[in-house]
């Protein structure tokens with residue numbers, strides 16, 4: 001029977017999706033995130049809840065779209081600091097036996113050989129529990145930080161195709177019997193059975209043999225999150241599961257159907273979609289609503305506007321906060337602008353201010369708010385009606401809300417047979433594909 005798969009989303013940063021959550025009275029994330037023990041506790045909690053994986057989104061430089069600089073993200077801690085998530089994969093898999101870790105790495109700024117080496121070392125060390133969210137780096141600031149220009153949107157995906165070709169060749173380089181590791185003869189590897197890569201392409205050159213021993217799953221699980229036409233084409237070619245953010249149930253269903261269509265047209269099986277969802281839990285619906293209101297009430301407009309600037313590709317400091325969002329021309333994410341424009345759902349015009357606060361609160365992730373029972377009901381409804389593989393969950397405050405989810409929502413979902421009671425296998429691929 002197919003089950004709902006659960007992944008939990010993080011940045012290695014003081015917040016995930018809620019601006020100023022680090023300053024909430026119930027949040028322990030900022031104080032904890034500098035310690036190994038904190039992350040290991042989170043990993044054990046997620047494993048107790050039989051999550052497939054913890055997923056680390058990553059944007060390696062502070063955003064500089066708003067007011068032309070990084071000042072607002074710095075002032076309010078909006079995904080700044082932005083620490084490297086890779087060491088956390090070692091720390092968190094060391095404390096667990098089954099939990100997978102999804103890592104984000106961009107194909108711009110990292111040579112494919114070094115990307116393969118970093119990912120494969122962690123996959124080897126963790127016994128095959130690493131996933132790779134392949135991104136193409138859409139933020140201007142991360143390219144500026146390493147002295148590169150931003151490559152045009154579709155061309156970034158062409159680069160990514162070539163990047164993947166190199167990684168596959170390195171992962172697939174071992175023939176049968178390539179690794180005798182024989183102490184008597186002293187032969188570690190048979191060089192004739194390891195294919196040497198000699199790649200000279202449009203974007204990359206790589207002359208190498210693999211840097212690492214293969215992991216039990218051979219290569220990391222490939223995740224992807226593109227939603228443009230070219231992004232979907234890339235995703236159906238490479239990804240084993242897709243991350244998507246859609247504003248409501250109907251949009252989720254449409255997205256999943258469109259994706260299935262792209263896969264079918266490419267002669268592929270449909271790829272499972274994990275939809276982003278933010279949960280705000282309380283022991284009662286009223287308590288959850290009060291938590292939400294407390295978080296909402298302290299989001300500075302500036303912080304929300306700075307978050308809105310990136311997907312609109314517009315410096316929102318130049319806009320009147322009370323103008324209708326639909327009047328703002330955007331060359332960036334029309335999908336996101338449209339989704340935000342429709343968020344009121346009752347025909348009421350959404351202003352730039354409304355959209356900024358919503359961006360500050362959940363960055364476009366739909367929210368499920370309430371008691372454990374209500375959240376379980378909502379997850380079931382979303383899962384059944386969207387036809388998705390499951391959810392990429394985000395908690396506004398941490399770590400307490402994660403523990404509440406695992407202790408109070410997961411048992412309800414397990415009782416209904418919707419999520420696993422035990423892990424099916426040992427590798428991330430075993431679990432995410434079962």
Ligand SMILES: Cc1cc2nc3c(=O)[nH]c(=O)nc-3n(C[C@H](O)[C@H](O)[C@H](O)COP(=O)(O)O)c2cc1C
Nearest residue numbers: 057058104135137138225226227228231243244245
């Ligand atoms: C759930 C989710 C997580 C994402 N995580 C990251 C990330 O960590 N880093 C990043 O640079 N982009 C991230 N993205 C952005 C995508 O990789 C992609 O650039 C974006 O969706 C636009 O793709 P498109 O132009 O093909 O639609 C994420 C997108 C989604 C939906």
